[in-house]
Amino acid sequence: MDTKTHSDLQEQLTAYIVGKKLRKTEERYTILQQISEYPGHFDIISLHEKLESLNFHVSKATLYNNLNLFIEAGLIVRHFITPQNVQYELRSLAETHQHLICTYCGDVKEIRNQALKTNACNLKLRRFTPEFSSLYIYGTCSRCTYRMNRDRRKREKQETQKKIK
Ligand SMILES: [Zn+2]
Numbered sequence: 522m523d524t525k526t527h528s529d530l531q532e533q534l535t536a537y538i539v540g541k542k543l544r545k546t547e548e549r550y551t552i553l554q555q556i557s558e559y560p561g562h563f564d565i566i567s568l569h570e571k572l573e574s575l576n577f578h579v580s581k582a583t584l585y586n587n588l589n590l591f592i593e594a595g596l597i598v599r600h601f602i603t604p605q606n607v608q609y610e611l612r613s614l615a616e617t618h619q620h621l622i623c624t625y626c627g628d629v630k631e632i633r634n635q636a637l638k639t640n641a642c643n644l645k646l647r648r649f650t651p652e653f654s655s656l657y658i659y660g661t662c663s664r665c666t667y668r669m670n671r672d673r674r675k676r677e678k679q680e681t682q683k684k685i686k
């Protein structure tokens with residue numbers, strides 16, 4: 522799916538709000554506007570700071586409620602990277618890639634693998650209606666591999682020195 526333009530997002534939000542008989546507040550559209558400008562992942566703290574810097578004051582609780590509403594409306598997705606690291610992303614963007622997550626430092630990288638995407642979309646699932654898919658591959662990033670190898674070599678060196686003495 523192509524990346525949605527901002528007006529598409531606005532229309533989608535309006536349709537959801539009207540369908541649910543919620544209030545069409547300016548606040549929701551301002552928050553959505555700022556979200557649509559992120560080129561990738563964001564967290565609630567950076568979004569809050571971004572809004573503050575624009576002199577748009579909204580509490581984190583209100584922001585959280587709006588993020589939940591956007592998730593329900595299918596506009597954004599929530600990524601539970603680690604229990605301490607929760608990120609958000611436009612759903613139209615999240616559908617374009619898979620995530621590589623380092624289990625040591627929590628670093629997130631994105632890859633685009635068409636075969637993985639196609640396979641996930643073609644699954645026949647019983648008693649389940651898929652809406653979108655997002656794949657997480659957990660492992661060790663190159664920086665952590667380097668660090669661990671270096672530490673191991675250091676330990677081995679210390680042990681051989683101890684033996685020599
Ligand atoms: Zn992503």
Ligand SMILES: [Zn+2]
Pocket residue numbers: 623624625626627628661662663664665
């Ligand atoms: Zn790492």
